[in-house]
Amino acid sequence: MESAAKRRRSLPVLREWVYVISCVLLCATAASAQSAILEKIAFTTQPGSQLAVTLTFDQPLSAEVDSYAIEEPARVVLDLPGTRSMLGEKRFKLPQANATSVLVLESEDRTRVIINLVELLPFHTVVSGDQLTLRLGEEIEAVDVGVQNTSNILRTDVDRVERVVSEITDLAFQRSADGEGLLILSLSNPGVTASVFSEGGNITLQFRHTGVRESLIRRFDVTDFATPVQGIEVSTTEQGTRLTLRANGLFDYLAYQTGNTYTLAVTALNEEEQRDRLNQFDYAGDRISLNFQSI
Incomplete structure (x- = not known):
């Protein structure tokens, strides 16, 4: 009798455990079913530096x-x-001058595809059904970015930008907790990239086909x-918008x-970093001695 009573008391507990385990398995199955699986990756090279990377999934991306x-x-x-990746490889070498390789990494809830380049080029993505295509180096068709101009030309008091495909809609400058100067720009089109270079005490950003x-x-x-x-100076040319940052010190x-x-984050170099930077320009050849009296 006592044994039968114990069995009756244990049955509700057993049912609860079965219910919990079933819920966990159902949730895991549902999560797995919702994940789009990356099954195939293909590369198409075109003249110049143009490249198309096509990802094929087992279902449309949600x-x-x-x-x-x-x-x-x-x-x-x-x-x-x-998404999850079912590709047999993680690294793919590319026979192209500008795009050198593609890396596919998977974490718990996402897949990350990294295209390593020699030089940044404009890019955009296209989703069609179960395929996602990244087009690199293609000219983006001109679109209206809200400028009051019927010919898609942004006219300013300085110059005009031809073939506007993007616009700098906002500019902010902040100081980080580490003392960095942070220039933060809002773009209407994320597919437009900038070329950055430093000369003297200036840093220049050049956005092609971008108005402001x-x-x-x-x-x-x-x-x-x-x-x-x-200081920061914003100006326009026929090619796009230029931002010049005037910086102090190294x-x-x-x-x-x-x-x-x-x-754009600008960081001041400390004393050790300054010495290392200056040493890069030290003369490394043999010393010579000139006696002008014997010439």
Whole structure:
């Protein structure tokens, strides 16, 4: 009798455990079923530096694709939430001058595709059914970005930008907790990238085929932020928009883009970093002695 009573008391507990385990298995199965599986990757090269990377899944993508560019080292990244990779390889070498390789990485809930480049080029993504295609190096068709101009030409008091495909809609400058100067730009088109170079005490950003709101075409004094950046000048040319940052002392910079936000971080070098930077320009040859009296 006592044994039968114990069995009756244990039955509800057993049913609860069976219920919990069943729920866990159902959730895991549902999550697995919702994940789109990357089954195939294909590369199509075209004249010049144009490249198309096509990803084929077992079902249409349910989550939005996040794509962004990194300036140094040059690369384009596709972040694919809710996907898994069933490819047999992770690294693919490319026989192209500008695009060197593609890396496919998988985490718990997403797949990340990294295209390593020699030089950044404009890019955009196209989703069609169960395929996602990244087109690199193609000219983007001109679109209306809200400028009051019927010919898609942004006219300013400085110059005009022909074939506008993007616009800088906002500009902000901040000081980070580490003392970096952060220039943050909002872009209407995330597929447009910038070329960045440093000359003397200036850092220049050049956005091709990109306009800018007329209220932003001016000089900004940012000395009060106490960063290496002293001022910012925004101007336009026929090719696009140029931003010139005037910096003080020795500095380093890093540019990166996430979606529609482009960020340039400028960091002052400490004493040791300054010595290392200056030593890079020291003369490394043999010393010579000249006696002008014997010439």
